[in-house]
Amino acid sequence: MKVLDIRVLGDPVLRKETTEVPQVTNDIRTLISQMFDTMYAAEGIGLAAPQVGRTERVCVMDVDGQKFAFVNPQIIESEGTIRGEEGCLSIPEIFGDVTRASRVVVRALDEHGKEFEAAGTELLARCMQHEIDHLDGKLFIDYLSVLKRRSAMSKWEKLKEDYPNFIRQVSLEQAGPHGSEGEL
């Protein structure tokens, strides 16, 4: 088991476009396994490669036991809208309401390189959209109104001092104190 450092808001890697994975290699499988370890240690429900400083199109999630690793994911269907509170492991302690599709279908490769589709509703759908956004350099705060975003950013100005070099270290021994179910 290996827990990776989580990059927080301010690290340019979070705004970088990721690149398609040409082939699911052992290196990618190791990345996936370490991303799961990191996500669980941080008590999050989803994690995308840029959040651990990588630029491959890979993300993982576990929403109430619905566990997925997506390589090169694409949303191929989306319907309805639902508004709900969202957070992010890369922006600890900041939360905001975001409108998302209420149901999506994702097409991706699994850890063996096999194509599959997965449908999600409610929190799983929200998590799928949030993580795929990460792969396009997009963060949930981008959806907040100007005022809400401004207040979130002024709160972050103080919080970010806890993360020198934009690094959030998590360990298996002491999960939290910042971890929260709502962080994706």
Ligand code: NI
């Ligand atoms: Ni996130």
